[in-house]
Structure formats: structure tokens, C-alpha cells
Amino acid sequence: MAEKIMDDAVNRHGLTEVVTNAETLAKATPNTGLLKAILSTKHLMNPEVLAMARTIVDKVVRDLMRSLARPITNPFTGRRDPRRRSRQHVAANFDARGTVRANLRHIDPATRRLVIREPLFNTRVRLQQDRWQVVVAVDQSGSMVNSVIHAAVTAAIFTGISAMRTHLIAFDTSVVDLTGQAADPVEVLMRVQLGGGTAINVAMEYAASLLNNPRRSIVVMISDFYEGGHDGPLIATTARLVQDGVRVLCLGALDADGRSMHNQVTAQSLAAVGAHVAVMTPTSSRPGSRR
Incomplete structure (x- = not known):
């Protein structure tokens, strides 16, 4: 009964503060709802609780990797x-x-x-094995917690594909390059800091600086498309990348109930300059797209 009350508090009522208590955390069932609560409150945890939380994060991430690995890798393994x-x-x-x-x-x-x-x-x-460079840029503002989780898992799977060279960056008003930790999604998730403002163009400019061969490059931008300032520079940077031959994929997440969480005006502007724009839940296999 205690475990049921705990799960309801986190997953149904959003009472994330309960996970900062060692006794209640020990009774919790590892799942994505609990993982989101941990990511939102880990900065409030003492070392003992943080160690317990890390074990839960590891369990949930392993489950996600098992479910996502095959559909992600199949197109690259022949x-x-x-x-x-x-x-x-x-x-x-x-x-x-x-x-x-x-x-x-x-x-x-x-x-x-x-x-x-x-x-x-x-x-x-074997499919064509010319190496592609992939940059995954994920918005770490508070509303994007689902996307941060799945981006970390997907980037970890990408790093194991020999046909790809993967970079992972997280951004709010600045950019944090997590490429060195991309193979370990648990480490990535324990390092991200959810919340704060958003400067999407800063991230896109940084992604552009990493590219060696634009025509063999993919930039995946995962965001709610709410730029902190005027979105003109973001649209211009995206247009330049597309003109250079980069495949630009902009993913705007929905919440778990399918409600829109993205700026539709900016999404349409990105599509108009040649980006592929898709809007989906983290587990959706049939996204609605704008190009």
C-alpha cells in the first residue's frame, strides 16, 4: 500500500519532493515517472539519497535502452x-x-x-557505411524533461553505431557539450540541469561549428521552439545549415497526454526554410510532421 501511495504521489499528482527522502525513495517502483521526479529534484538531494536515485536512474535507463535499441539500430545494421x-x-x-x-x-x-x-x-x-556526423542538441528547460531522457538514451545508442559520429549537447541560455559522456546516459542525466531560459540559436550555432562535412551531417534539435529572444537569428542559422547540405531535424515534444508543448509559429518558420519538423510523444512511432 505504501508503494502504491508513493507511486501515485509522483506519477499522478506530481509531488516530486517526496523523492528527496531516503525512506520513501527506497519504496518507490523504478519507472519513467519516478525518473522525471528525480531529475527535477536531484539538486535538493543529500549524498545518500542521490546515490539511491542514481541506482533508480540506471534501472529505468537500461529498460529504455532495451526497448529502443533495435528500432534505432536496424536501419544502420543492414x-x-x-x-x-x-x-x-x-x-x-x-x-x-x-x-x-x-x-x-x-x-x-x-x-x-x-x-x-x-x-x-x-x-x-550491409547498408552504405559512409560515416555520418550527428549532433543531438536537446533543450534542458524544465518542460522538456521527457525529451532530455529519450535524447540521452538515443545518443547512447547512436554512439555504438560505427557508421555514425555522435555529439550530444544540452542547452538553456548556454551550451554544455556532453559528448564525452554520451555513451553513458545515466551520467548525462545526472549532469543536466533542468530549468532556466532558452537560447536555441546559441545551440544551433555551436552545432554548426562541430560539422566537418555538412553534406554528411545531421543536426537534431529537440526543443519546445520557444526562443528566449527574437527567433530571426535561429531561422537564419537553420536556413544556412540547410543551404550547406545539412539535414536539420527539429523535434518538438508533446506531453505524455498528447498536448502541444511547442511554439507552432516558430516550428512553421523552421519548416519554411527547409528543416524537417516533427512533433511527437517520446515513444510515438508515427509522428505528425511538417515536412
Whole structure:
């Protein structure tokens, strides 16, 4: 009962302050709601509670990585070739249909069960492996906590793909380059500071400075598109990147209930200069887009 009350306090009523207490935190069930509460209040935690919180963050992040890793990496690892066999027994390459056909003669007469003596695996046709440079720039203002979580996890998965060189930056009114920690999403999340103002153009200018080959580069900007000042410089920087051949993807998050959290006027202006603009929940597989 105590755990249920704790979960309701955090996930339904937003009483995030309860997670700063060691006794109540110990009874909590690790989930994304609790993770958001921890990220919002970690600056208030004493060392003992912070250590407990880090363990919870690690558990939730591992679960997210398991669910997101395959759909993110599949486009970069190639497709299975049913005509070619592989001696490497990799679960993702298991040929179930071919294995059944090849082992039909091994049906056990007594149990009438198929005995698999020779599992079959396919090779993969490699996709184009010219290396791309990807910069993920995530707004760390307080309303973007869902996006910060998923950006950290996605960047960690990207860093394991040999075809990509990934940078991760977080921004409010200034930019923090987290590329050195991008492979460890727990470390990234424990370092971000949610809240404060927003200077999106500062982040986009920094992202532009990192690019070596614009035509083999992708800049992913995750924000609510509420620029701290006039959005003219942001639109101009985005237009310049697009003209140079950079693929610019602007993601504006919705909240968990699908409510809009982004500036639609700025989003339309970004799309008008050639950026790909999409609006989605963190787990949505079919975003609504403007280009």
C-alpha cells in the first residue's frame, strides 16, 4: 500500500519532493515517472539519497535502452539475406522458417515434437557505411524533461553505431557539450540541469561549428521552439545549415497526454526554410510532421 501511495504521489499528482527522502525513495517502483521526479529534484538531494536515485536512474535507463535499441539500430545494421547462411549464431539473424524446414525429418515419433538439431542463421546485407556526423542538441528547460531522457538514451545508442559520429549537447541560455559522456546516459542525466531560459540559436550555432562535412551531417534539435529572444537569428542559422547540405531535424515534444508543448509559429518558420519538423510523444512511432 505504501508503494502504491508513493507511486501515485509522483506519477499522478506530481509531488516530486517526496523523492528527496531516503525512506520513501527506497519504496518507490523504478519507472519513467519516478525518473522525471528525480531529475527535477536531484539538486535538493543529500549524498545518500542521490546515490539511491542514481541506482533508480540506471534501472529505468537500461529498460529504455532495451526497448529502443533495435528500432534505432536496424536501419544502420543492414537487412537479413535469406539466400545466404551465416555460421555466427546471432539471435537477430535467426531464420525460423528455414530452420523448421531443415529439421522436419527430426520429428520425435513419441512426443510428435520437432527436434532442432541444426538452427539456421542468415547473413546481413550491409547498408552504405559512409560515416555520418550527428549532433543531438536537446533543450534542458524544465518542460522538456521527457525529451532530455529519450535524447540521452538515443545518443547512447547512436554512439555504438560505427557508421555514425555522435555529439550530444544540452542547452538553456548556454551550451554544455556532453559528448564525452554520451555513451553513458545515466551520467548525462545526472549532469543536466533542468530549468532556466532558452537560447536555441546559441545551440544551433555551436552545432554548426562541430560539422566537418555538412553534406554528411545531421543536426537534431529537440526543443519546445520557444526562443528566449527574437527567433530571426535561429531561422537564419537553420536556413544556412540547410543551404550547406545539412539535414536539420527539429523535434518538438508533446506531453505524455498528447498536448502541444511547442511554439507552432516558430516550428512553421523552421519548416519554411527547409528543416524537417516533427512533433511527437517520446515513444510515438508515427509522428505528425511538417515536412
